[in-house]
Amino acid sequence: MTIKELSEIKETYIDERKRELEEGVATVDVHMGTCGIAAGGRNVFSALQGEIERLGVANVKLRVTGCAGLCSMEPMITVHLPGQTPVKYGKLDAAKTREIFYSHILGGHPKAEYAIGQGLEKPQKRVEIE
Amino acid sequence: MISSVSKIAYCASRSCKFRKPIDVRSLLQKALDELGYRDRIGLVETECLISCYQGPSIMFLPGGKVFQVLSEEHFTETLKGFFASLQHPTSPLLSEPRTEKEIPGIEHLDFFAKQQLIVLRNRGHIDAEAIEEYIAHDGYLALYKALTAMTPEEVIGEVKLSGLRGRGGAGFPTGTKWEEARKYATFPKYVICNGDEGDPGAFMDRSVMESDPHAVLEGMIVCGYAIGARRGYIYVRAEYPLAIRMLRTAIDRAREKGFLGRNILGTGFDFDIDIYPGAGAFVCGESTALMYSIEGKRGMPRIKPPRSTESGLWGKPTCLNNVETFANVPQVILNGGAWFRSIGTEDSTGTKVFSLTGAVKNVGLVEVPMGTDLRTIIFEIGGGIRGNARFKAVQLGGPSGGCLTEQHLHLPVTFDSLQDAGAMMGSGGVVVMDDTNCMVDVARFFTQFSVDESCGKCVPCRVGLKVMLGTLEKIIVGQGEPSDLALLERQANHIAATSHCGLGQAAPNPVLSTLRYFHDEYEAHIREKRCPALVCTDLIRFEVDAEACKRCGLCAKVCPVDAITWQKKEVAVLHRERCIRCKSCIRACKFKAIH
Amino acid sequence: MRSELVHQFSEEQMAKVDAVIEAHRKVPGSLLVALEKAQDITLYLPVNLQRYIAAGMGIPPSKVSGVVTFYSYFSTVPRGRKVVKVCSGTACYVKRSGEIMDRLKQKIGVGEGEVSADGEYSIEEVRCLGACGLAPVVVIGEETFGLIDPEHVEEIIEKT
Numbered sequence: 001m002t003i004k005e006l007s008e009i010k011e012t013y014i015d016e017r018k019r020e021l022e023e024g025v026a027t028v029d030v031h032m033g034t035c036g037i038a039a040g041g042r043n044v045f046s047a048l049q050g051e052i053e054r055l056g057v058a059n060v061k062l063r064v065t066g067c068a069g070l071c072s073m074e075p076m077i078t079v080h081l082p083g084q085t086p087v088k089y090g091k092l093d094a095a096k097t098r099e100i101f102y103s104h105i106l107g108g109h110p111k112a113e114y115a116i117g118q119g120l121e122k123p124q125k126r127v128e129i130e
Numbered sequence: 131m132i133s134s135v136s137k138i139a140y141c142a143s144r145s146c147k148f149r150k151p152i153d154v155r156s157l158l159q160k161a162l163d164e165l166g167y168r169d170r171i172g173l174v175e176t177e178c179l180i181s182c183y184q185g186p187s188i189m190f191l192p193g194g195k196v197f198q199v200l201s202e203e204h205f206t207e208t209l210k211g212f213f214a215s216l217q218h219p220t221s222p223l224l225s226e227p228r229t230e231k232e233i234p235g236i237e238h239l240d241f242f243a244k245q246q247l248i249v250l251r252n253r254g255h256i257d258a259e260a261i262e263e264y265i266a267h268d269g270y271l272a273l274y275k276a277l278t279a280m281t282p283e284e285v286i287g288e289v290k291l292s293g294l295r296g297r298g299g300a301g302f303p304t305g306t307k308w309e310e311a312r313k314y315a316t317f318p319k320y321v322i323c324n325g326d327e328g329d330p331g332a333f334m335d336r337s338v339m340e341s342d343p344h345a346v347l348e349g350m351i352v353c354g355y356a357i358g359a360r361r362g363y364i365y366v367r368a369e370y371p372l373a374i375r376m377l378r379t380a381i382d383r384a385r386e387k388g389f390l391g392r393n394i395l396g397t398g399f400d401f402d403i404d405i406y407p408g409a410g411a412f413v414c415g416e417s418t419a420l421m422y423s424i425e426g427k428r429g430m431p432r433i434k435p436p437r438s439t440e441s442g443l444w445g446k447p448t449c450l451n452n453v454e455t456f457a458n459v460p461q462v463i464l465n466g467g468a469w470f471r472s473i474g475t476e477d478s479t480g481t482k483v484f485s486l487t488g489a490v491k492n493v494g495l496v497e498v499p500m501g502t503d504l505r506t507i508i509f510e511i512g513g514g515i516r517g518n519a520r521f522k523a524v525q526l527g528g529p530s531g532g533c534l535t536e537q538h539l540h541l542p543v544t545f546d547s548l549q550d551a552g553a554m555m556g557s558g559g560v561v562v563m564d565d566t567n568c569m570v571d572v573a574r575f576f577t578q579f580s581v582d583e584s585c586g587k588c589v590p591c592r593v594g595l596k597v598m599l600g601t602l603e604k605i606i607v608g609q610g611e612p613s614d615l616a617l618l619e620r621q622a623n624h625i626a627a628t629s630h631c632g633l634g635q636a637a638p639n640p641v642l643s644t645l646r647y648f649h650d651e652y653e654a655h656i657r658e659k660r661c662p663a664l665v666c667t668d669l670i671r672f673e674v675d676a677e678a679c680k681r682c683g684l685c686a687k688v689c690p691v692d693a694i695t696w697q698k699k700e701v702a703v704l705h706r707e708r709c710i711r712c713k714s715c716i717r718a719c720k721f722k723a724i725h
Numbered sequence: 726m727r728s729e730l731v732h733q734f735s736e737e738q739m740a741k742v743d744a745v746i747e748a749h750r751k752v753p754g755s756l757l758v759a760l761e762k763a764q765d766i767t768l769y770l771p772v773n774l775q776r777y778i779a780a781g782m783g784i785p786p787s788k789v790s791g792v793v794t795f796y797s798y799f800s801t802v803p804r805g806r807k808v809v810k811v812c813s814g815t816a817c818y819v820k821r822s823g824e825i826m827d828r829l830k831q832k833i834g835v836g837e838g839e840v841s842a843d844g845e846y847s848i849e850e851v852r853c854l855g856a857c858g859l860a861p862v863v864v865i866g867e868e869t870f871g872l873i874d875p876e877h878v879e880e881i882i883e884k885t
Contacts, residue, residue, distance in 0.1 A: 001387055001388040001389070001395050001396070002395070002396065003274055003278070006265065006270060006271065006274060009262055009265045009266070010265050010266045010268075012262075013262045013263065013265070013266035014266055029254060029255075031254050033336075033337055033340050033341055033372070034333075034336060034340065034370070034372050034373075034854075034855065034856055034869075035333075035856050035858045035859055035871075037372070037869070038856050038859050038862065038869035038870070038871045039858075039859055039871055039872075054174060055137060055139055055174055055176070055191050056136055056137055056191055057191055058191075063257050064257060064259075065254050065255060065256060065257055065258070065341065066252075066253060066254060066256070066258055066337065066340050066341020066342065067253060067254065067337045067340065067341050067495070068253060068254030069242075069245075069250065069253050069254065069337075069494045069495040069496075070241060070242075070492060070493075070494040071487075071493045071494045071495070071857070071858020071859065072491070072492055072493035072494060072858055073492075073494075074858065074859070076254075078254065085235075087233060088236070098177055099177065102176055102177050106189060106196070107187075107189075107196055108196075110233055112232045112233050115233040116239070117233060117234050117235060117236040117238070117239045117242065118233045118234070118235055118236065119235045119236035119237060120236065120255070121236060121242055121245070121247060121253075121254075122246070122247065327855065328852065328853075329853070330813070330814030330815040330816070330817075330818075330852065330853035331814055331815035331816045331853060331857055332853070332855070332857075333853075333855035333856070333857055333858075336855040367855075368761070368798050369851065369852065369853075369854055369855065370855060406758075407758075407761065408796075408798075409757055409760075409761060409796035409797070409798035409799065410796050410797035410798040410851075410852065411795060411796050411797065412852065423757065424754065425753075425754040426753075426754040426755055426756035426757045426758070426792070427754075427756075427757075427788075427792065428791050428792055428795040429795065429796075444754075485857060487815075487816040487857040487858065487860060488815075488816055488819055488860075489819070493857070493858045494858060525815060528815070559815070561815045561816055561819065561857075563819055567819050572819070575815070575818050576815075579813075583852075585795070714876065
């Protein structure tokens, strides 16, 4: 591994994300730390997966990420749609998740009643590779 | 662009049908038949697609474009028009991106806005199993910088400059520890990451190991380089299976990419890491005990000196740091010690992650600059007390810490600031208690915990704690005598003064701090044989206070054994001969009329 | 000694235990790991099995026993097929985990360290599971239940 390869991995990933956004791929982060799983995160994940498979939707990407920090709102997801501020949802179950899937992820209209907030946490100070 | 459509989803929700009673399914079937697309395009039923203002919606898949069916007339033509308007084979999901105004921005939510993330910077953002994502967020860049552009001494110098101190609780300066470990020319040397997060109520290390395991690995590798070690261990509690799995995956990925193993980044530096699952012993969080445990022995602390940096694992120089400490290291190297120093206070630099639990509204992980006061943590980030209860105490630092009260909420939290008040920051567990918690009972809980977890090596901890527990239990069942308070204090001070390791020395803290700030509660238990929080069952009379009773009958409803009788507009009557003292009525009564 | 153990466990289990012993016999400091793996196979470590492992690894039985009794992960008595673990961490405690423990004991009809008559359940108190955000927490087998209402704790047994 050289610095060039390291930056290549980084750039490839960033380009990939950019391309996905341009192609209109929606990304849903399901926050599945221990707390999230214990609160029912797996049900939320399989509800989303189930709908994606049933409808054969190609442009919704599911990701498993770690705890988002707000345990009392678990299980949580963050929905990233192209051209839209990401929205965090909390205290979900399979039924609420399906509503979000149709209304927001496919339909583009966030479900305000289940949302915690929109936007991401403060971006960290970035350091340029020399 | 009919070729891009494989399915049409149609809304089958009731409200759509109510708005316009159109049978979308047969309509679609008919139209597709007429167009000859029947075999190519499937139909699926969905729940509500969007708030359809005019009529039922249909969605073209896989693209996800939504149309509304406004009329049954000429539907085949309409459908053709829909197909024609599908310009791009993979059209964006949204025709017009729209965000509801009523969803607040994260920057307006105290829980998120008041935090500053260094250790938790990747929380919820990255897939811990994909090393590429970590790299894309500047991962392993610090390792690269350290190995290619810095000498081990410079790395240590940067860590020293940062002022980083051990996040496990003791607060020993990390740079100094590394420097010590580097000094000895005995090899091999070891790096150990302490992931035996034992304090009840603390879970920040678990979260870091689960959601950002590479940050921990990177910190450890940098440490190995700095002190001249080639081998590292992560000691993780067996109660954290997901953390262990994530770390295992991370180690495999890091080996594949050449961040672990031989000749790392082509610099000739070799380093590898193994995971060591602990077997459940609180005392193994103590560094010397932890090392014995890795050696396969009973985890009992030994006398220091020698320090572990001189003679640790297998008698070799060993550098042991906590998970959160290691996770800070890459950021210190990347952004410089001066940057890190600029955050927090003079003596406690950087941020600290707290796990905020108990009676607060927002339970979760909170990372704030060192020196943030308790009020901000509990009432702003935590959103205050849940329900109608009132704030009573905050317990910090686990079984080694103490309970503080309202009068301490202005105190900044740093390694040293809470000591005068009788508590400590510890590893960062913050358990908030409201007026339904009895502080004598809380003291008993922690003492019981320390009794269970005492390794048994020294008498003050093994026997002394047990004796102290006996005194507390006597008070709780109503047999306390006025002289017990002085006795308790004496017992606690003896244990603190004479125990062998830090755990025994700190074990009486919960008793001492509650004695100090909740003396009246002890007094109530002893002199009035009364538990003000109505927790200690033996001290509850189970009587209805006729003056306080609002005659609502709720207590009679919840009683599982019908021991309470009530008639409309009458004070409830509790029949003690039938009562099983389950306290259901006490919790149900909104007027505190049963005590 | 082995034949007695085969009777108590099974040939298959003992063969696995033998493999664990063989794999760790010569590795210094691997006793703890070997015991963890052995218990994963046999579910508990009675004294005769401890002696067997000690002999196999060339370690005095007292040392093995010392380690087994030190760490809460090990059990010297049989456990149920499903182990009900009640978290006793601070956050759970202040949310009435003691009461949950009592109710569960009553529901299953066992005390701590006992196995129910049908061999299905045993109940244990465990140190903080680190799921404090969902306190009070109970783990049954592999499944974690959070935010338990002590008044309705019996329901979670019915769910498993």
